[in-house]
Amino acid sequence: MDQENIKPYLITDMNQRKAIVIGAGIAGIASAIRLARKGYKVTVFEKNSYPGGKMSEFRAGGFRFDTGPSLFTLPELADELFVLCGRNPRDYFTYSGLENSCKYFYADGTVVVAYTDRGRFAAELEEKCGEPAANTIGFLDKCRELYELTANVFIFSPFSRLSNLMTDDSKRVARNFRKLNAFNTMHGVISAHFADARVRQLFDRYSTYNGSNPYKAPGTMNVIAHLEHNLGAWFPDRGMYSVVEALVRLAEEMGVEFQFNNYVRLVLADGKRIAGVTAGEYYYRADVFVSDSDIVPFYNKLLNMKVPLWYSASDRSSSALIFYWGIGGTFPALDLHNIFFSRDYPEEFRCIARGTVSNDPTVYVFISSKRVQGDSPEGCENWFVMINVPENRGQDWDGIVSRARSDILARLLRETGRDIGSLIKVERVLDPRGIEEKTVSYRGSLYGSSSNSKFSAFRRHPNQRSRFENLFFTGGSVHPGGGIPLCLASAGIVAGLVPDA
Ligand SMILES: Cc1cc2nc3c(=O)[nH]c(=O)nc-3n(C[C@H](O)[C@H](O)[C@H](O)COP(=O)(O)OP(=O)(O)OC[C@H]3O[C@@H](n4cnc5c(N)ncnc54)[C@H](O)[C@@H]3O)c2cc1C
Missing domain, CATH: 3.50.50.60 (FAD/NAD(P)-binding domain)
Structure with a gap:
C-alpha cells in the first residue's frame, strides 16, 4: 500500500x-x-x-426478483432486532405463515405437498408414498429433540470457546452424544427411518440448505428439517x-x-x-x-x-446456478416453492463432488408473484429457477450454463406440458462466477x-x-x-x- x-x-x-x-x-x-x-x-x-x-433484488421488464434466499424460517430472529431497539417489528415489515412449505414433483409422476401442519404432511406422505404417518411424526419428533439438545451449544453460542464447553447445555450434549448421530450420515439416518425412496429424497434434500451432501454430512444435520416442519415456514409479505x-x-x-x-x-x-x-x-x-x-x-x-x-x-459448500425468468403465462399447478426431483439423487451429488453438473439435476422453482402482488405484470409469473452446482474451480461455466438451461427446459416441458422457453420474456443468469464477483464469496460457495x-x-x-x-x-x-x-x-x-x- x-x-x-x-x-x-x-x-x-x-x-x-x-x-x-x-x-x-x-x-x-x-x-x-x-x-x-x-x-x-x-x-x-x-x-x-x-x-x-x-x-438482494433486481427489477427488469415489469418483474421483481429476489436474487438469493427464498425460504424464511425462524423469523423471530429478525424480529428480535427490532424489539431489542424498542421498536415494533410489524411497523417495519410483515410476514405470513405458509400453509405448505414446498410442492415436490418426482420423476415417476408423484406429487407431494409438504403441508406445514405435521399431521397433514404425514398423512400426505402415507397417501402418496405409502410411508406410514407414524414414521414421519417419529422422525420429526427426533429432529425437534436434536434441535432442543444442540441449538444453544451449536447455534447460539461462541462454540469454540473453552468456557462454552463447560456449560450445562454442553454437558447435556456430551451426555446424549449418541443422539447426535454424528457417526452416521444424514442419508443413513433417514434410510433407517423411512422405507420409501421418495420420502428419503425429500428429507435428504435438507442437506442442501447449507450446501452439503446428504451421503456425507453427519446425521446431526437432520436438525434442519425441524425448522420448516416443526416450527413453520414463512414468507415476507x-x-x-x-x-x-x-x-x-x-x-x-x-x-x-x-x-x-x-x-x-x-x-x-x-x-x-x-x-x-x-x-x-x-x-x-x-x-x-x-x-x-x-x-x-x-x-x-x-x-x-x-x-x-x-x-x-x-x-467448500456447493454453489448455485440460477435463471431468473419473467414468464409470460401463469401456472396454477405450481406453488410459491416447487421442487422437481432428479431420478438419481446420489449421482447428482457425485457430479457436484467431481466439479460437474448432472444432466438430470433437481430443479427448484420459486415464484414470489404467487404471493406478492406487483412482482410480475398481469398474467405473468417471476420464476427463480435454481439448481445446485459445485463451487467455481475454473470450469467452463458458459458450457455448463447452456447445457443446464436445455436440461431444465426439457424437464419443465415434461412436467408442465408447456414450452417454457418460448414464454421467457426476461432472462438473467447468475452462476458461481457471478456470486463470487457480486458478494466476494470464495469460489462462489453459498455457505462458506x-x-x-x-x-x-x-x-x-x-x-x-x-x-x-x-x-x-x-x-x-x-x-x-x-x-x-x-x-x-x-x-x-x-x-x-x-x-x-
Ligand atoms: C441463490 C441463493 C439462495 C439461497 N437460499 C437461501 C434460503 O432460501 N434461505 C436461507 O436462509 N439462506 C439462503 N441462502 C444463503 C443466504 O443468502 C446467506 O447465507 C446469507 O445471506 C449470507 O449473508 P452474510 O451476512 O454472510 O453476507 P453476504 O450476503 O455474503 O454479503 C457479504 C457482503 O459483504 C460485502 N463485502 C465483502 N467484502 C467486502 C469488502 N472488503 N469491502 C466492502 N464490502 C465487502 C459483499 O459485497 C457483500 O455485500 C441463499 C444464498 C444464495 C446465493
Missing part, C-alpha cells in the same frame, strides 16, 4: 467509541444494529451500491428483500452510517489489535471491527495473512465451508480469535454457518463478545 497517499478520515465525535463493519450482508447489518444498540458509532462499508449481499430494507431502516434510525460503493482494501494490525482499515483514499480508525466478508478473501486480501490451516482443510464431515462444526471459523482482540467475525462463512437464521445468530454471538461502548 502507498501509505503516503492515504488520508486519515475525519472523526466527528471523539467521545463515542467506534465500530467498523465490513460488508452489508444480512449478518453485517444485524451486527451493526446490535453494536449501535450497545452504544457504538457504527460505520458499515459495502463494496456494492446496495445492501443485502446474497439477499413484500418479498425477501423487504427484510433487508426493514433492517437497514432500523440500522439508520440507530445511527448506523452505510458507506456504499466503498470496498475495504486492507485491514491494518498493530500488535494484538486492529488499528484501522483503508477504503477508497481514506484510512479509518475504530475501536472494534466486525468482518461480514467471506473468511478466505478476508485473510488473503484484507489481512494479507494465510487462512488458518484447520479452516482451509474444509470442503460445507458440513460434509463430522468435524465440520469444529472446523468453522470462530466469531473471534485470540490473535486480534478487537476483531470479530460474522456471516455465513463463520460459526454457526450460512442461511439467514444462522447469520442472524452469528450477529447475536458477536454482540455478546464485543464489550459495551
Whole structure:
C-alpha cells in the first residue's frame, strides 16, 4: 500500500467509541444494529451500491426478483432486532405463515405437498408414498429433540470457546452424544427411518440448505428439517428483500452510517489489535471491527495473512446456478416453492463432488408473484429457477450454463406440458462466477465451508480469535454457518463478545 497517499478520515465525535463493519450482508447489518444498540458509532462499508449481499433484488421488464434466499424460517430472529431497539417489528415489515412449505414433483409422476401442519404432511406422505404417518411424526419428533439438545451449544453460542464447553447445555450434549448421530450420515439416518425412496429424497434434500451432501454430512444435520416442519415456514409479505430494507431502516434510525460503493482494501494490525482499515483514499480508525466478508478473501486480501490451516482443510459448500425468468403465462399447478426431483439423487451429488453438473439435476422453482402482488405484470409469473452446482474451480461455466438451461427446459416441458422457453420474456443468469464477483464469496460457495464431515462444526471459523482482540467475525462463512437464521445468530454471538461502548 502507498501509505503516503492515504488520508486519515475525519472523526466527528471523539467521545463515542467506534465500530467498523465490513460488508452489508444480512449478518453485517444485524451486527451493526446490535453494536449501535450497545452504544457504538457504527460505520458499515459495502463494496456494492446496495445492501443485502446474497439477499438482494433486481427489477427488469415489469418483474421483481429476489436474487438469493427464498425460504424464511425462524423469523423471530429478525424480529428480535427490532424489539431489542424498542421498536415494533410489524411497523417495519410483515410476514405470513405458509400453509405448505414446498410442492415436490418426482420423476415417476408423484406429487407431494409438504403441508406445514405435521399431521397433514404425514398423512400426505402415507397417501402418496405409502410411508406410514407414524414414521414421519417419529422422525420429526427426533429432529425437534436434536434441535432442543444442540441449538444453544451449536447455534447460539461462541462454540469454540473453552468456557462454552463447560456449560450445562454442553454437558447435556456430551451426555446424549449418541443422539447426535454424528457417526452416521444424514442419508443413513433417514434410510433407517423411512422405507420409501421418495420420502428419503425429500428429507435428504435438507442437506442442501447449507450446501452439503446428504451421503456425507453427519446425521446431526437432520436438525434442519425441524425448522420448516416443526416450527413453520414463512414468507415476507413484500418479498425477501423487504427484510433487508426493514433492517437497514432500523440500522439508520440507530445511527448506523452505510458507506456504499466503498470496498475495504486492507485491514491494518498493530500488535494484538486492529488499528484501522483503508477504503477508497481514506484510512479509518475504530475501536472494534466486525468482518461480514467471506473468511478466505478476508485473510488473503484484507489481512494479507494465510487462512488458518484447520479452516482451509474444509470442503467448500456447493454453489448455485440460477435463471431468473419473467414468464409470460401463469401456472396454477405450481406453488410459491416447487421442487422437481432428479431420478438419481446420489449421482447428482457425485457430479457436484467431481466439479460437474448432472444432466438430470433437481430443479427448484420459486415464484414470489404467487404471493406478492406487483412482482410480475398481469398474467405473468417471476420464476427463480435454481439448481445446485459445485463451487467455481475454473470450469467452463458458459458450457455448463447452456447445457443446464436445455436440461431444465426439457424437464419443465415434461412436467408442465408447456414450452417454457418460448414464454421467457426476461432472462438473467447468475452462476458461481457471478456470486463470487457480486458478494466476494470464495469460489462462489453459498455457505462458506460445507458440513460434509463430522468435524465440520469444529472446523468453522470462530466469531473471534485470540490473535486480534478487537476483531470479530460474522456471516455465513463463520460459526454457526450460512442461511439467514444462522447469520442472524452469528450477529447475536458477536454482540455478546464485543464489550459495551
Ligand atoms: C441463490 C441463493 C439462495 C439461497 N437460499 C437461501 C434460503 O432460501 N434461505 C436461507 O436462509 N439462506 C439462503 N441462502 C444463503 C443466504 O443468502 C446467506 O447465507 C446469507 O445471506 C449470507 O449473508 P452474510 O451476512 O454472510 O453476507 P453476504 O450476503 O455474503 O454479503 C457479504 C457482503 O459483504 C460485502 N463485502 C465483502 N467484502 C467486502 C469488502 N472488503 N469491502 C466492502 N464490502 C465487502 C459483499 O459485497 C457483500 O455485500 C441463499 C444464498 C444464495 C446465493
